[in-house]
Amino acid sequence: MTALDLSSPVAVVGTGTMGQGIAQVALVAGHPVRLYDAVAGRAREAADAIGARLDRLVEKNRLTGAERDAARARLTSAETLSGLAGCALVVEAVVERLDVKQELFRALEEVVGDDCLLATNTSSLSVTAVGGALRIPGRFVGLHFFNPAPLLPLVEVVAGAATDAASATRAYDTARAWGKTPVACADTPGFVVNRIARPFYAEAFALHEERAADPATIDAVLRESGGFRMGAFELTDLIGQDVNESVTHSVWQSFFQDARFTPSLAQRRLVESGRLGRKSGQGWYDYRDGAERPEPHTAEPAGPPAYVVVEGGLGPAAGLVGLIREAGIEVREESGAGAGSLVLPGGGRLRLTDGRTSAGLGGVVHFDLALDYRRAGRIALAPAGTTPPRALAEATGLFQALGKKVSVVGDVPGMIVARTVARIVDLAYDAVDRGVASAADVDTAMRLGVNYPLGPVEWGRRLGLRWVYELLGELRRLDPSGRHAPSLALHRHAHVSDAGEGTPS
Template sequence: MTAVDPSSPEGPETPGAGDTVGVVGTGTMGQGIAQVALVAGHTVRLYDAAPGMAEAAAEAIAARLARLVDKGRMSAADRESALARLRPAAELAEFADAVLVVEAVREDLAVKQELFGALEEVVAPDCLLATNTSSLSVTAIGGALRQPGRFVGLHFFNPAPLLPLVEVVSGFATDVTSATRAYELARAWGKTPVACADTPGFIVNRIARPFYAEAFAVYEGQGADPATIDAVLRESGGFRMGAFELTDLIGQDVNESVTRSVWHSFFHDVKFTPSLAQQRLVESGRLGRKTGQGWYGYGEDAEQPEPHTAEPADPPAHLVVEGDLGPAAGLLGLIKAAGIPVREEEEDHGTRLVLPGGGQLALADGQTSVEFRDVVYFDLAFDYRSATRIALSASQDTSPRTVAEAVGLFQALGKKVSLLGDVPGMIVARTVARLIDLAHDAVAKGVATEEDIDTAMRLGVNYPAGPFAWSRTLGRTWAHSLLDDLHMRDTSGRYAPSLALYRHAYASENRESAP
């Protein structure tokens, strides 16, 4: 990983206000990046190979700035000053005085390599060259350059003017000074930069894959419908959106393409395998909001499906809590506050509650309900106090009384309850465990630091917590234990804990057992 050293950059200074920034490609991302540079005080030149597109993009940016003025977020004088610095370019030769050129053209390696080869003939030797690619290798794009050391990835998130995160990606040949200049530039533009190595998906698109993959796997396994899975991720997991509604917003074709690109780049690693159900959705042309139909319908008359919510049930008369509730410890206070008598027993049975009928209620741990007599699993919640929905999992062998008592318990705590099929690891728990696993693996392989990964996942995809913050809250061995249980039941390797996560959990056990 090429380091970023903001404390003592060497070589050319970081581009400042007034310097010329070139943007090639005038689609949504190109316009957004140009707007960010413009508002930061730069002269911005826009170029697009298609005639008239640069002029149209300049008009679109002007219209967006006018809306900012209308909303009181920008003064009219600042808008006029910005527009005076915005110049469509007829040819790449107009970038001769640029201190930075950012490319945002289509995701085609040959096209990008050809473009940067042409730019290298025009710009000054100290001009930074950057790609906004989200799926291609920064190393490969810059590999054809005579000076690959000045080439870097600047991956903005859409919409670029609003979202704060920028991934500063160092290719194999990127100089530390170039990465540092790009990092400082992003920070000067009011963004939150994170440094990462050139790895498939960088930080966010690499580590976020389980958020989509596990939701789709539960659906494909007939564990629950999309509306229920989304509701559980939002109302129990604390995620801003569920996987199905989010991919409808992103575009099924776009999301599936990124997943497939990461999978191919990791030589078909089973941990990144695309979803067959999503592939079928793309093949049918149901791409989400932009086509009016994806997992959900978006026409005027489209009915939005409701998540499965259990009918009211009576709360249990009492409970026995055996052992330490671990990540679900917050439930104990809620149960007592609801007026349900609780007897606590200090037995090492993990997270388990015994219901009046003799059935058991346990936090999802990667095992299935069918393996044990009369057990209901409940899913992980980001915060059990604020969670408004809890998912339960039971098998055909779980007694109706146990299911009813489990449903009634959580309803007594003010939660809606969604009953799933026999889904090992449930929804939130297995998703979070896999996020934690990929994050540890990324750090161990030099992709990024723990701090930058947590920052990227919070700001890039609005997770309620970063994977390492989650890991600290849940306990060092929690994710490894759950994934190990899942791996015993699915030996494909999809859930096999990484060596990094194993070391993390094992080191913790050694420290705890040391005298």
Template sequence: MSADVTVRGSDDVTANEPAAVEQDRVAAVGTEGAGAVESVGRGRVVAVVGTGTMGQGIAQVALVAGHPVRLYDSAPGRAGEAVAALTARLDRLVEKGRLDAGAREAAVGRLHAAGELAELADAALVVEAIVEDLEVKRRLFADLEEVVGDDTVLATNTSSLSVTAIAGGLRLPGRFVGLHFFNPAPLLPLVEVVSGFATDPDTATRAYETVKGWGKTPVRCADTPGFLVNRIARPFYAEAFRVYEEGGADPATIDAALRESGGFRMGPFELTDLIGQDVNEAVTRSVWDAFHQDPRFTPSLAQRRLVESGRLGRKTGHGWFPYAEGAERPEPHTAPPAKAPEKVTVRGDLGPAEPLVGLFEEAGITVRRKKRGNGFFELPGGAVLLLADGETSFEYGRDEVVYFDLALDYARADRIVLSTAEETEPQVLAEAVGLFQALGKRVSVIGDVPGMIVARTVAMLVDLAVDAVDRRVATAEDVDTAMRLGVNYPAGPFEWAERVGYRRVCGLLKSLHERYPTGRYAPGTGLVRRAYAEETRDEEGSR
């Protein structure tokens, strides 16, 4: 068995905050409440196979939660080195006042290196964190079944392989479950509890309660490609890369839009540079292949070229952005100052853009309201200002149309993104730019791209989330929890849907599908159903 314990692909969804975050921030969490009836009790042995970053992290979590922990690695001496490393980490926690010296002594006394698998015989839970190789994992668990008791829970920390396939050769596959921790395991709260095809419900519940007792936030999901986070997160990268490939905007501007308007912690270009372009692209390709080349998961050609060129991100000194010492980071496009109009007219229901009305009034701009209209602002010169809906400005012919992108919170957004046709008169665009600048916002102008940036990204996230729930992969609540905690999204997909509305999301995707008839943007049946139900409720409520 290989001693390489890097869980390839898991870093793809854990880095939505800087990698320099210090793992030692974790303290002895979870020591209260561990040992619920369904869980692996605090006094029971937890074994971890694989002593790399993930293995050590998982071992630390179990250790500070009060378990005796045994570490095993097939490479001679690795387990002992891991014990020493964990001991040093506990020492740092004591030095920083995050762990009591007595608790440290007790924890060290519970930590042991195992020289062979037979020493794991009395473990109540074994968590594997070795190389992402199906056959290697299957051989390991077959060997473990010869050693541990029939009531021992066997768990894999895989991020990219099928839990069902790993358990396929076991004598008792019902006691096998996926426990997908996120890196760094001591710091990040989310754990995906993955039930394979043969996993017993009691096993999944026992695993769920155990990691909950460790102070983590578990979510349940079925064994599907990418599980929850890796599956649903793909559009965050894919749509940004697509806008870039279409010439709609440069990476710095797209990142700024998703950060400063969408509320995401990092933009997809800087995030994939942090993760590693090779790792991120491999995860995307793995999910795409697992779903039989479903167009919703199609990898980016631009990213493939980046990987082929060896520009893998921070680790090579260059990715989408340069990282060599003294290199200048590209700045997002920001429009120069423009004069704001004195008044603006609102026609119809603005939906999620309604808060802009109050913001304009607070800025001293006169807002007139007229009921007739499909929900847009009318500028003094007659031009129309529309929230991104999946169409383009040039399609309106003579009418001057400027689109603005979706924002998580228009009051708190630092940047507003606009798009318009090349033929749009400069004074029309200046009027729209000045209007948002009057709110104290930076304004970026991008190409006439259908759905813009934040709106199309959110729409795809919602569609994939609805599809996952309808296929019984997870509950809507667990999906939102997973995306908030696993990748630090500002809101889960269903929270976004509540803000934006299923009808608007569905309509935007239908418009995108008309312009890109590849199937990538065709809204799923579940989304169409929810949009229809929302429309029906609204019609009944207006009677």
């Protein structure tokens, strides 16, 4: 079965921001589109709004005037559900309530033909549960677009337990024909993106609650060292704290309160106080007129060490050795067993965080993971309370000599980037092994859906799965709640990678 023919009418039910976006995508692709909303007059208003956006596309030379006029002629609004009769596809984008969606689709089945494909845009509900109300559940799929739908390429195509293969294939091919990048996934809580992305928010909030650093510093480290486009605090302020927390809570409950998805008490307090982010004027940050954005903690300049002794291998941070040489600092290399260290002239030791605390290793200074140490603009350091001032000063001066800003954070296991990325990698491998999606689709989804600099499966391969697994193992030892427990999938693949075999498919 192939994509819907362009002559086939497509209906969108629910004409809020997402519904309008989906309608615009189908319209620009060439379909006749019918809009319906339960609130009288809203479908007509939505049609006008879409028409105005088509005008802007002409102004930006993305559509010709003739294409706009033809698209407008194909766009109509329906006053009742019966006006959707004859449609080949109906996409629902109404409120995220199971009872509302089930009632809607039961009513739609009385109107459309038996060969009409029915789709929900739900981001948090079970596709199987919504489709369970249908007389013909095999034709029901999830088509999860990302907001704004006309701009973001990703669509998660979700097959429920009763969805037949032909319907899932037709939905997938149709999304691709619309210029989107579809990924096929199973009907599990959060699908791909909202499942695997949870640690990005959860670890940042936990670090804040642990007093490791303030939001501005954590965000800066995630951006400038981790390579993420936005930090977790600024991103959730943009999304809306209520929206982000609702998704987290839904995934947590759907996984029967699995500790890996535990919501944040600090975020709950924000929502309870009405500080929802940009839309309310306050969230983690203050967006009111005249408010100043706090700056991340940045260490004062310190002199570079005269030399560095490299003991053992540095694992994912091995590229630092070349950068230190390029900065004109003498490098002396010595073989050694165990975790690699950079030994400073004053006797201090720098180590890449491995999930342990600096205090637990006798006062070493840990440094955080970076996506690319050459391109990183900031590095986080975590000294122990007993670390001599000279050791911290030399560690700071070393990274500053490499052109990096330095943020000194609390002595927490796994620091900021390392524990965040490790947990994302773990959930990605777990999802692949459980058949949620293929490794390629997981990486595609996370790059396109949430703008990750690397897909997490590839990221894990680059870091070394044994390193990721052992870091999470140390975190679990210090926090036995199960929040950081590595999955059986990661355990398996870490040992497989040791044997030189490939990544999951």
